[in-house]
Amino acid sequence: MKSVAAFSTLLACAAAQTAYFGVISSRSASPIHLLPLQANGGKFFLGGTASGYCPSAAIGNETCDHYPGNSTTFAGGNGSLGLGVVVPGGQQVYVAPNGALSYTQAHSAYIPEGSERTGWNKTDRNDGSNLGSLSFDGGLVACPRNETQPWQVYGQIANFTAPEGCLGFGAVTFNVSDAAAWQY
Numbered sequence: 001m002k003s004v005a006a007f008s009t010l011l012a013c014a015a016a017q018t019a020y021f022g023v024i025s026s027r028s029a030s031p032i033h034l035l036p037l038q039a040n041g042g043k044f045f046l047g048g049t050a051s052g053y054c055p056s057a058a059i060g061n062e063t064c065d066h067y068p069g070n071s072t073t074f075a076g077g078n079g080s081l082g083l084g085v086v087v088p089g090g091q092q093v094y095v096a097p098n099g100a101l102s103y104t105q106a107h108s109a110y111i112p113e114g115s116e117r118t119g120w121n122k123t124d125r126n127d128g129s130n131l132g133s134l135s136f137d138g139g140l141v142a143c144p145r146n147e148t149q150p151w152q153v154y155g156q157i158a159n160f161t162a163p164e165g166c167l168g169f170g171a172v173t174f175n176v177s178d179a180a181a182w183q184y
Helices: 002-016 061-066
Strands: 020-026 037-040 043-046 074-083 093-095 101-103 120-124 131-136 140-144 151-155 170-176
Touching (some): 020 037, 020 131, 043 101, 074 093, 101 151, 120 170
Antiparallel strands (some): 020 074, 020 170, 037 043, 043 151, 074 120, 093 101, 120 131, 131 170, 140 151
16 A cells, blocks of 8 residues: 555656646548547547546635646656646556556556556657657557547557547647646
């Protein structure tokens, strides 16, 4: 238990020193071009809505107003990836054994056995813009889902085969000044 608490503290400190960024998809002439990557219900989607949460009764309305959670931000990208949140312990991004791009619940470091936590690489452009790219070792694909969350995102890992209709895409990053949510 002490190691979990120490790890959570380390993640929180690392997030405080890490630049935050958002992600949009890049696939010209497709229905997913320039859609934001959104965290919702433990998974990620292109388009749709983010599911940020802030316990205003516990931490106050002023803090929650600053972190509305209506968009998704990230931190890291040098091997591993986390969500851009301020909840103690942070929230880690991983690719589940079925390929679904997923994230940990707040206050938990649980990741299913067989998941991929590493393989992320964020690269900034050297032209003075705030743009860059994010890649995952096997690549990312978006698969049609429903009208509310139209395109679910998957990491292409060994035991994942993209169904028909899925589209590979590039992940364009843009730097932001702060986390977008208390937690997702």
